[in-house]
Amino acid sequence: MRLAKFVKFREEKFGGVLFETRSEKVFTLNPTAAAVVREIGTGATVQEIAERLGSRYDDPSGALEREIAALIADLQQKGLLEDSARG
Amino acid sequence: MAEAAIRDDATQTSVAGRRSEDLGAPLYVAWQVTNECNLACLHCIEESGPGKAFPDELAEREILAVLDQMVALEIPYVSFSGGEPMVHPHFFQMVRHFCSGGGQLKIETNGHYLSPANCERLAALGVKAVQVSLDGASRETFNRMRIRGEFLTAVDGVRNLRAAGVPIEINFSPTHFNVDEIAAAVDLAHELGAYSFYTGRTMYTGNAVKAWRHIGPSEEQYTAYFDTLRSKALEYAGRMRVHFHEMGLLEELRYRLLQPAALLIVLPNGLVKLINALPFVCGDLRTESLAEVWANFQRAWRDPRVARFVDDLADDPRKTSTLHQWVRL
Numbered sequence: 001m002r003l004a005k006f007v008k009f010r011e012e013k014f015g016g017v018l019f020e021t022r023s024e025k026v027f028t029l030n031p032t033a034a035a036v037v038r039e040i041g042t043g044a045t046v047q048e049i050a051e052r053l054g055s056r057y058d059d060p061s062g063a064l065e066r067e068i069a070a071l072i073a074d075l076q077q078k079g080l081l082e083d084s085a086r087g
Numbered sequence: 088m089a090e091a092a093i094r095d096d097a098t099q100t101s102v103a104g105r106r107s108e109d110l111g112a113p114l115y116v117a118w119q120v121t122n123e124c125n126l127a128c129l130h131c132i133e134e135s136g137p138g139k140a141f142p143d144e145l146a147e148r149e150i151l152a153v154l155d156q157m158v159a160l161e162i163p164y165v166s167f168s169g170g171e172p173m174v175h176p177h178f179f180q181m182v183r184h185f186c187s188g189g190g191q192l193k194i195e196t197n198g199h200y201l202s203p204a205n206c207e208r209l210a211a212l213g214v215k216a217v218q219v220s221l222d223g224a225s226r227e228t229f230n231r232m233r234i235r236g237e238f239l240t241a242v243d244g245v246r247n248l249r250a251a252g253v254p255i256e257i258n259f260s261p262t263h264f265n266v267d268e269i270a271a272a273v274d275l276a277h278e279l280g281a282y283s284f285y286t287g288r289t290m291y292t293g294n295a296v297k298a299w300r301h302i303g304p305s306e307e308q309y310t311a312y313f314d315t316l317r318s319k320a321l322e323y324a325g326r327m328r329v330h331f332h333e334m335g336l337l338e339e340l341r342y343r344l345l346q347p348a349a350l351l352i353v354l355p356n357g358l359v360k361l362i363n364a365l366p367f368v369c370g371d372l373r374t375e376s377l378a379e380v381w382a383n384f385q386r387a388w389r390d391p392r393v394a395r396f397v398d399d400l401a402d403d404p405r406k407t408s409t410l411h412q413w414v415r416l
Contacts, residue, residue: 006215008163008191012111019114019163021191021215022254022282023328026114026349 001040001072004082009037018080027080032057036071040081046072107349108385112160112378114349117168117363120150120181121355124171126197127234129302130222130260132293132363134411135170137235144355147177149373151184153357156377158188164215168195170355173205182212191215195258197236201244206251218256218285219245224271228264232302242279249280259286262302266312273319277327284323286316287332290364296408336364336407340397347388351380358413361387365396368413387416 003009006022016034018027029037035056039049050065057064075081107113119133121144127136145153157165165185172178173196185192194209198219209217221241223229229238248255257276259269269286276284288309291299304312313333320329332339343362352360357372359380369387370380387393392414400406 006191008161010112010114010161010163012109014109017110017114017163021164021193024115024164 001045001081002043002084003037003041004080007080009041011038018075020078020080027078032067033071036068037075040072043084107347110349112162112381113351113384114162115164115166116157116162116351116353117166118353119169119355120167120172120178121170121175123174124169124197125174125199126171126236128197128236128294129232129234129298130262130289130293130295132290132295132410133170134293139170141355145357145373147180149357150177150181153353153372153377154181154184154188157185158190160377160381162190164191164193166193166195166218171197171200173200179208179212182209182214186213193218193256196220196244197233198241198244199236201241201247203247203250206244206247206253209248210251210253214253216254216256216283217248218258219248220258220260221245221272221276222260222262223265224268224275228268231264232260232262242275245279245281255279255281256283256285257281259284260289261286261304261309261312262289263304263308264302266304266308269312269315270319273316273323273327273329277323281327283328283330284319285330285332288335290336290407291405292364292407292410337397337400337404340364340400344388344394344397347384351384359384360413361393361416364407364410365393366410366412366414367393367396368415383416390416392416 006020008019008021010017011034015031016029016037018029018037035053036049039052044052046065046069049068053068054064072081121140122133122135123140124135125137167181172194175181182192192214193216194214195218219241221229222232223238226238229241230236245255259272273284289295289302289304295302313331316329316331323329352363353372354360358368359370359372361367361369361384367387369384372380
């Protein structure tokens with residue numbers, strides 16, 4: 001899992017932006033989503049991202065991993081992520 | 088944990104739920120790297136042509152310094168246009184410098200320098216796309232519009248891009264004598280392997296001012312033109328993006344007054360414009376950093392002279408003929 005070929009990520013004070021340069025669409029991310037995308041950039045899995053962010057965020061309900069998985073599904077559905085195995 | 092959230096916006100370089108001033112840097116820089124061009128097109132908004140390079144265009148050292156700033160500010164998307172960018176003596180050096188920094192680069196060209204070797208070089212350097220202007224589906228209309236240009240050369244150039252595996256965009260500028268070819272032009276773009284086709288209204292500025300009676304499309308022609316494009320967008324959905332900007336210039340500028348795009352237009356001499364369709368300059372990359380120019384860009388859009396110019400355009404649409412009389416804000 002990684003950012004799709006034509007997608008660029010930049011951190012901002014409000015969180016971050018993803019710019020899909022083929023369609024020229026811009027997506028804004030809140031700080032949590034930006035943190036997830038930053039971790040995706042390191043090649044981390046969903047579980048690894050949850051572990052890393054879990055140390056930073058209070059997660060008494062254990063919802064963190066589900067929220068991360070939902071965000072990643074959203075990013076995939078928008079074509080912003082691709083499998084690392086793809087060229 | 089706060090819920091992870093993403094918002095999207097279909098408008099180019101606008102930012103959903105945010106203003107461009109919330110951003111630390113532009114999202115897109117459109118850099119006219121030279122005003123020199125091998126062609127002298129009837130409609131050219133930059134009045135480019137042979138011998139038309141500005142006398143004070145940025146030097147190699149200055150260009151590389153600007154590119155370094157773009158990389159450092161993580162500007163995700165940059166385009167090189169002109170004039171004809173591929174006649175710039177440092178063109179490939181500039182491409183390499185920006186692409187090696189990780190940014191995505193689009194080249195906007197008339198297609199006359201797209202030899203197989205150059206296309207392979209662009210592919211190897213990792214350009215995101217090359218946009219070729221094909222204003223017509225026939226040699227007759229293309230060559231009539233693009234003085235000194237050759238339709239067959241441009242088409243061969245696009246084929247060379249495809250062979251090299253470079254993503255292709257096609258741009259089409261309408262005139263009264265080529266609008267009827269729009270359906271065939273979209274079909275040709277798809278046949279040539281383009282992933283995107285873009286068009287809009289031809290602007291009354293630059294060379295077009297002098298040539299308007301020879302090129303200006305009528306409103307009736309535009310109506311049929313955009314109807315055809317709507318139909319073609321549906322026909323090619325999922326195969327090629329047919330993208331067109333139907334909005335008139337005045338509507339576009341009124342929208343931008345409220346919501347400036349996170350886009351800087353850099354001229355060959357380093358001056359930075361607010362938007363192509365306005366004469367206002369908000370910085371000079373020869374003497375100011377890109378970050379300083381970006382900060383001034385936000386202030387400049389709120390300058391009352393900008394809104395006044397847009398209001399005046401409503402009374403006199405031909406005021407666009409003065410866009411090259413730059414006004415520093």
